[in-house]
Amino acid sequence: MSRLRAALIAALIALVCVLSLMIGAVHIGPCDLWRGLIDNEGPAAFTVRVLRAPRLLCALGAGAALGLSGTIFQMLLRNPLAAPDVMGFNAGAGFAVIVAISTGVNWPMPLVAAMGGGVAAVLVAALSYRRGRMPDNLTLILVGLGVGFSASGLSTLLGLRLPDTLAAEAQRWITGSLSARSWTHVAQIWGLGAVLCAMLVVQVRGLGLLQLGPALAAGLGLHLGRSRAGLLATAVLLAACGVAVAGPVPFVALMAGPLGIAITRARGPAARLLAGAGSGALITAAADLLARALWLGVQLPVGVMTGLLGAPYLLWFLSRAAKEGTL
């Protein structure tokens, strides 16, 4: 059952991929697509290989990274609302990049984004800290929201001051966009993503134990502090990688885990993470496709589309929580 449902996500991703390569300002038929993609010839070769394929791969990679990050946070904090976008890490990463652009610092974007995300994470943790107590999840979420508000306020300020030539770039780091992505960015997100996934593989079992509660996990021989810190760092870095390529795309990290798990009915920690990554990739790629294809001749930033998809999800989730009296 579960395998069949996992195949469903894979099939949906494949469908979105094919459609993404075919649909756009220039429509490409299946034959031209094949010739352009595989044989590198025909009228579609340039469009597919230079414009659409890198954009699609960036969407898949960034979406998977964000989805993975959100799923880790949600499992670790045992709260479906805990996600790097809600908790301000994405906004922090985006702000760091926009600072780098406006000050002319020429460091690699993933590094800058990771620093921004990391600083935001440390800020959230430090500002939620009260003496002698673990901060509760709701405080973490609220403080994270506040950090996110501050970061996006400052991003807007810096974005307005950028010269018009950089305005599109600024837009990317405020709302998230996948326009003008090249093979460099593809290498970036997939390369770093692979490294981080390798780091994650080692920690999956620890995540499974942490889900049983701190006391039992420690009783089973887990180093609580070490494994928590490792997982949090991996999740923040994953989110930062996604942001470095696509900007702080909202709601992907929040939606991916619950959606993927609902579709696949995954149970174990590894399966849940995979489901989160898959549905993150699916959401982002599908949102970008919609953003390009819904109105011909107009390209919406992908962040606007995930906002249009994600906000109703969050509202639905909250109204359900209201009915059940949770939260």
Added chain:
Amino acid sequence: MRAAVIFALFVAGIWSSLALGVQAVGLDDMIGAVLHAAPQTPAELVFMQIRLPRMATGLLAGAAFAMAGVVMQSLTRNPLADPGLLGVNAGAAASVVLAALLTGHTDAATQALWGFPGAMIAAVTIFALGGGLRGDRAPVRLILAGVALNALILSALTALIVLRSDALEVFRFWMAGTLAQGGQKPLVVLAFIVMCGGAIAILLAPALEALALGHGLARGLGLRPRRTQAGALIALTLMTAAGVAAAGPIAFLGLIVPPLARHLAGPQLRTQIAAGALLGPAVLLLADTAGRLLIAPAEIRVGVMTAIIGGPVFIWLARRMRTTRNGAP
């Protein structure tokens, strides 16, 4: 003493807004400008044409957003409830833009009126999602619902603006607030609406205070919770929509001012609302002046300024809020 602080802040806000800027305007210029039929110096011209309308807009919008914030916080019993953060501003802005697109009317007065239905829908939605109808208190749910509503409306607006690139400049006003275009707005009508909203709020204040003790107790005190809630929602909708019509959506003012008002005006809701009417303009005008001076001759939109001040305030308030599982959420 505390009343003196409130008035001092109010006067400081007005004075800074009128006097400071690239063109310094002294008291004699102001008096001259008022006395002379036609402006005789550049300073007088700047005062009459730019500073005075700007200050009036700030006065109106500041009072509107701040009083709406006090009412919203009392109604939801949530110190983080700012009409802007909860999506009421965005609702007003979105319905103005939609109406302009659909009807083609672009004159300021009609536009301003179109804000009310959107603000009302957003306010009721958010209030229901936050558990307000049943009288339970869910601070985190309320705030997140606001985030979602804001994101939804903002994404839709961005999409509209990208689609209608011809109208970009017109719509930019409805994305981030500014006091610079107040001169073109029907300020007198809007001021009247804000005063109506404020009057309703002040009349309802004792009932709202009783409601804060819980629906059961409020009923026992002979109140009708539904009516009080409806009245408060109408009041804050009127004020918010009028504020948005004058200055565009400015968030966080309803977050920054209420704790100030509580601190300076004491625990009574009625005095808090009145204090908000003075402190709101003070904060907004000071923020606007700072935004004009920081990177002169360019300026930072006041909506961005309040967002930058408001983020840390939000964190500070969130830290102070009790979010224990049985109590609050």
Added chain:
Amino acid sequence: MSKSPKPAGLQTHHLCLGYDGRDVIADLSLELPVGKVSAILGPNGCGKSTLLHALARLERPRAGRVLLEGDDIHATDTRALARRLAILPQAPLAPPGISVGDLVRRGRAPWRGVLQRFSQADAAACAAALEAVDMTALRDRDLDALSGGQRQRAWIALTLAQTAPFLLLDEPTTWLDLPHQIEILRLLQRLNRTQGVSVVSVLHDLNLAARFCDHLVLFGPHGLVATGTPRAVLSEDNLRTAFGLDARVVACPVSGAPMVCPI
């Protein structure tokens, strides 16, 4: 045989536990015997759970040591210790939608290297653990779908899959009705008798403890009151010291164990 045989069992040496500069337990030295079913008893707030957490290295002592067969547990590698000592906390968290079998598999964590696959030995240990708690038939069921007693048995199976000779349980019978409480205590007794597991649990019910345990540790508001067999510990004087309770102690008509009858 070596010159100094390793002391068996779980011991504390001059143990001090507490938070914020206040000792909940001060200068405690006691021994929990190997191969027995032991219970820690006492009024609320006397530090029973704190002690159990310290015995399982979940709580760092302010002073003193906890020794497992002579080794200081806070100086032992935590994973190595998890193979010798298992703990079931009072309120473990269940991941949503987990099945009994998956839950029990997580008990093998201390035996598996980071990238090691689930081995035959692991599978056998899990099967044995499920069999021991009589849950084999329910292994594919969702934990959420079980009754309270079955759920508690699933959690115990997780700790059994750990195959540690020492098993600590923090109030394993709380929230259960009387038949299920007896079911769990019978299970613990059976595990001890058939598999030689040394069991230490924090319990509330004095009569059940007397009936199903071999060794009792009784705390009062001012520290340790008595240790030993149920008959020795549950005396009328000790009950007055520990609980401020006036009671007669009679022999249980069914088992002959001491039975506390409050006056």
